[in-house]
Amino acid sequence: xxxxxxxxxxxxxxxxxxxxxxxxxxxxxxxxxxxxxxxxxxxxxxxxxxxxxxxxxxxxxxxxxxxxxxxxxxxxxxxxxxxxxxxxxxxxxxxxxxxxxxxxxxxxxxxxxxxxxxxxxxxxxxxxxxxxxxxxxxxxxxxxxxxxxxxxxxxxxxxxxxxxxxxxxxxxxxxxxxxxxxxxxxxxxxxxxxxxxxxxxxxxxxxxxxxxxxxxxxxxxxxxxxxxxxxxxxxxxxxxxxxxxxxxxxxxxxxxxxxxxxxxxxxxxxxxxxxxxxxxxxxxxxxxxxxxxxxxxxxxxxxxxxxxxxxxxxxxxxxxxxxxxxxxxxxxxxxxxxxxxxxxxxxxxxxxxxxxxxxxxxxxxxxxxxxxxxxxxxxxxxxxxxxxxxxxxxxxxxxxxxxxxxxxxxxxxxxxxxxxxxxxxxxxxxxxxxxxxxxxxxx
Amino acid sequence: xxxxxxxxxxxxxxxxxxxxxxxxxxxxxxxxxxxxxxxxxxxxxxxxxxxxxxxxxxxxxxxxxxxxxxxxxxxxxxxxxxxxxxxxxxxxxxxxxxxxxxxxxxxxxxxxxxxxxxxxxxxxxxxxxxxxxxxxxxxxxxxxxxxxxxxxxxxxxxxxxxxxxxxxxxxxxxxxxxxxxxxxxxxxxxxxxxxxxxxxxxxxxxxxxxxxxxxxxxxxxxxxxxxxxxxxxxxxxxxxxxxxxxxxxxxxxxxxxxx
Numbered sequence: 001x002x003x004x005x006x007x008x009x010x011x012x013x014x015x016x017x018x019x020x021x022x023x024x025x026x027x028x029x030x031x032x033x034x035x036x037x038x039x040x041x042x043x044x045x046x047x048x049x050x051x052x053x054x055x056x057x058x059x060x061x062x063x064x065x066x067x068x069x070x071x072x073x074x075x076x077x078x079x080x081x082x083x084x085x086x087x088x089x090x091x092x093x094x095x096x097x098x099x100x101x102x103x104x105x106x107x108x109x110x111x112x113x114x115x116x117x118x119x120x121x122x123x124x125x126x127x128x129x130x131x132x133x134x135x136x137x138x139x140x141x142x143x144x145x146x147x148x149x150x151x152x153x154x155x156x157x158x159x160x161x162x163x164x165x166x167x168x169x170x171x172x173x174x175x176x177x178x179x180x181x182x183x184x185x186x187x188x189x190x191x192x193x194x195x196x197x198x199x200x201x202x203x204x205x206x207x208x209x210x211x212x213x214x215x216x217x218x219x220x221x222x223x224x225x226x227x228x229x230x231x232x233x234x235x236x237x238x239x240x241x242x243x244x245x246x247x248x249x250x251x252x253x254x255x256x257x258x259x260x261x262x263x264x265x266x267x268x269x270x271x272x273x274x275x276x277x278x279x280x281x282x283x284x285x286x287x288x289x290x291x292x293x294x295x296x297x298x299x300x301x302x303x304x305x306x307x308x309x310x311x312x313x314x315x316x317x318x319x320x321x322x323x324x325x326x327x328x329x330x331x332x333x334x335x336x337x338x339x340x341x342x343x344x345x346x347x348x349x350x351x352x353x354x355x356x357x358x359x360x361x362x363x364x365x366x367x368x369x370x371x372x373x374x375x376x377x378x379x380x381x382x383x384x385x386x387x388x389x390x391x392x393x394x395x396x397x398x399x400x401x402x403x404x405x406x407x408x409x410x411x412x413x414x415x416x417x418x419x420x421x422x423x424x425x426x427x428x429x430x431x432x433x434x435x436x437x438x439x440x441x442x443x
Numbered sequence: 444x445x446x447x448x449x450x451x452x453x454x455x456x457x458x459x460x461x462x463x464x465x466x467x468x469x470x471x472x473x474x475x476x477x478x479x480x481x482x483x484x485x486x487x488x489x490x491x492x493x494x495x496x497x498x499x500x501x502x503x504x505x506x507x508x509x510x511x512x513x514x515x516x517x518x519x520x521x522x523x524x525x526x527x528x529x530x531x532x533x534x535x536x537x538x539x540x541x542x543x544x545x546x547x548x549x550x551x552x553x554x555x556x557x558x559x560x561x562x563x564x565x566x567x568x569x570x571x572x573x574x575x576x577x578x579x580x581x582x583x584x585x586x587x588x589x590x591x592x593x594x595x596x597x598x599x600x601x602x603x604x605x606x607x608x609x610x611x612x613x614x615x616x617x618x619x620x621x622x623x624x625x626x627x628x629x630x631x632x633x634x635x636x637x638x639x640x641x642x643x644x645x646x647x648x649x650x651x652x653x654x655x656x657x658x659x660x661x662x663x664x665x666x667x668x669x670x671x672x673x674x675x676x677x678x679x680x681x682x683x684x685x686x687x688x689x690x691x692x693x694x695x696x697x698x699x700x701x702x
Contacts, residue, residue: 052685116494116495120451186673193671225451233556235556
């Protein structure tokens with residue numbers, strides 16, 4: 001790669017007291033290049049734009065300035081921190097006729113992997129963490145939209161996942177704009193763009209974000225494309241006109257209950273057929289809503305809050321098959337069969353809070369929203385987590401992640417205290433009294 | 444428990460280098476420069492292939508001199524590719540090379556379903572055989588019509604006219620230079636840079652940049668839809684990415700360094 005900023009050099013930028021050391025190039029795309037840089041002791045990333053990109057997007061600087069002023073919606077975004085223009089002396093060290101500008105952001109921490117790797121089947125990740133990633137993605141868009149902003153160009157390319165936790169990082173935030181203002185040139189990425197944008201009938205905004213969000217969640221949960229079924233098989237050369245038909249002119253959801261024209265092929269589209277039955281009806285209904293009536297009626301698309309609610313509830317239903325250990329999400333109160341091995345799933349032990357039921361399976365957790373229906377869904381701050389005993393995984397316990405002790409009523413009438421950080425054996429537990437509210441164990 | 448062992452279905456993306464190995468390529472280190480440029484581009488190409496779950500990138504190469512031959516006949520996944528050096532010597536059987544490629548641009552041997560192939564023609568001179576017949580044979584094949592066809596002219600003796608015929612007519616030819624997408628300042632021989640015109644590599648650095656651009660940005664665009672800008676060009680069946688920006692190289696104006 002030919003780097004446009006001099007690696008190893010120290011450059012000065014307008015309005016910035018300290019110089020920035022350009023340490024090394026990290027990567028480049030069609031828009032520009034990203035560098036690891038240092039300001040004093042602080043390690044950051046710097047994106048520098050190519051002239052052709054700046055020429056096409058005259059409002060980029062304006063949008064970036066607004067985003068920097070407004071601040072990141074939450075910590076799941078790699079958000080622009082400062083806009084950089086070189087001082088006259090430093091400009092000469094940049095190998096472009098027009099030096100242009102760039103912006104600073106945090107470095108992507110290690111452990112986050114491009115969502116492409118998941119779609120390509122090259123990532124070891126649990127269903128729980130894929131669902132958590134989908135939740136965090138919906139939550140990120142929720143916070144973004146609440147700020148009056150829209151993203152416009154979400155795709156697998158700007159999402160990174162931490163497979164061990166399900167945490168996400170939403171990158172390339174330079175198309176973010178005030179919703180409805182339309183100070184931008186980007187339309188989106190075919191396959192993720194809403195049909196009305198692809199066909200040029202509307203400009204991207206929060207309601208087309210909702211379509212792209214649903215596509216991305218579908219692709220995370222199924223490793224397949226919601227609009228690629230039999231109609232895709234009929235295409236010999238998958239080029240732009242073909243994509244326009246598939247995603248814009250005649251899009252049909254592969255699981256559309258009323259239009260079977262685009263059903264998945266058992267061999268070519270096996271991923272969709274294997275993964276779709278895993279998920280609860282409530283979650284699948286949001287896809288149907290967005291990809292059937294919502295295809296052409298943007299106001300029918302599932303909202304960010306609906307996704308968060310449905311995904312959080314799906315996680316609450318999570319149990320492990322006692323025969324094959326695979327994760328399952330049976331509807332509460334129905335016995336169900338394991339989607340992987342086909343054997344019957346026993347009724348789950350449930351943790352009953354004032355407003356929710358959570359299955360007692362290892363790694364499931366209780367959050368503040370399980371106690372107070374007014375609180376919005378948040379999976380980052382668990383109050384309690386179900387854990388398997390380190391030496392005998394058949395023994396489950398409940399760990400106190402809150403900052404106050406619990407008092408626990410046991411089966412034999414005893415009452416014990418569970419301090420923060422400690423775990424009580426679930427099989428002995430009748431009910432818990434926590435600062436957030438009571439938890440009843442239902443067997 | 445792991446996510447079920449499934450993955451997005453993918454399609455093959457055939458990438459074929461068509462390389463001039465005539466005697467003139469032996470002069471001034473051009474052959475070595477081309478071998479190096481291709482070899483250096485492979486890690487980046489493998490990375491793009493890895494990031495595109497919808498594509499299986501398969502590479503082949505044709506060499507042409509007195510005759511045209513498959514230098515790399517087996518469609519090879521880019522991460523398994525071990526580039527064997529091309530050797531220069533002979534005349535310029537470019538037409539025969541296109542006929543050779545034509546034989547592969549029909550189904551079978553092409554798969555029933557695929558992504559648009561990418562054909563990259565690299566030459567430093569004039570065809571010495573019946574170029575028109577070769578191009579005619581190629582363009583009768585449906586997959587060749589769908590292919591992204593790029594041409595790189597090495598040095599100043601390449602026949603830009605035949606390279607343009609290989610690419611096909613430039614739909615932007617009548618636009619003022621300033622409105623050509625991807626034009627970034629420099630206009631060799633009074634023409635704007637455009638991927639729909641022969642790319643003129645006047646030195647080894649420019650050659651390496653173009654080879655890298657074709658093997659990464661173009662492979663990316665042909666295998667997976669890229670982010671779309673309002674007003675971006677609609678020409679062709681694959682929107683081509685911007686050419687690499689023109690770097691301010693103080694040696695740019697002194698003519699070829701290596702050849």
